[in-house]
Amino acid sequence: RILILGGTTEARQLAGKLARRDDFSVTLSLAGRTESPVAQGVPVRVGGFGGAEGLAAYLRGEHICLLIDATHPYAARISANAAAAAKQVGMPILALRRPGWEPVAGDRWT
Ligand SMILES: NC(=O)c1ccc[n+]([C@@H]2O[C@H](COP(=O)([O-])OP(=O)(O)OC[C@H]3O[C@@H](n4cnc5c(N)ncnc54)[C@H](OP(=O)(O)O)[C@@H]3O)[C@@H](O)[C@H]2O)c1
Structure with missing residues (x-):
């Protein structure tokens, strides 16, 4: 049983891929900011x-086995909560992190 903390394209894409696996049961969590989110x-x-x-209580109550933090890089609070909750219940956590921008030739940074 996998819980994906989402709200990003990456989370939706990952959920779509994991959904094809019969041995995984996947739930995706949204904060509720968007009135009509696209199908996940x-x-x-x-x-x-x-x-x-x-x-942490949700993870325990729903018998989640793996937590995946696929939230937006600016959504710092939920990521911190995810790390703390996983530690609290002794659960593996996987965090998707977008690579930072690196300067390359021809950039016009402002
Ligand atoms: N910040 C951005 O620029 C941005 C851009 C695109 C998408 N998003 C998405 O929008 C959501 C909210 O962003 P934010 O910047 O307000 O986050 P945040 O400041 O890190 O989170 C604020 C609170 O919203 C709840 N929350 C956030 N993400 C959640 C999720 N996936 N499922 C359930 N609850 C969630 C949590 O409430 P509780 O403490 O009550 O659990 C969290 O403490 C995130 O899921 C993020 O992936 C954010």
Whole structure:
């Protein structure tokens, strides 16, 4: 049982790929900021968990085995909560991180 913290294209794409596996049960979590989010390809739950404690309780209650943080780089609070909750329940966590921009020849940085 996998919980993906989403709200990004990468999370939706990952969920779509994992959904093809019969041996995985995947749920994707959205904060609820978007009124009509696009289909995510897997069951979705919506809304905050109530901080790291609430997320830890959710992970335990839903018997999640793996947490994947695929949230936006600017969404710092949920990522910190995810790390803390995973540590609290002793669960593996995988965090997708976008590579930072590196200067290359021809750039016009402002
Ligand atoms: N910030 C951006 O620029 C940006 C851009 C594109 C997409 N997004 C997406 O929009 C969502 C909210 O962004 P934010 O910047 O407001 O995040 P944030 O400041 O890190 O999170 C604020 C609170 O929103 C809840 N939350 C955030 N993401 C959640 C998720 N995937 N599932 C359930 N609850 C979630 C959590 O509430 P509780 O503490 O109650 O659990 C969290 O503490 C994120 O999922 C992110 O991936 C953000």
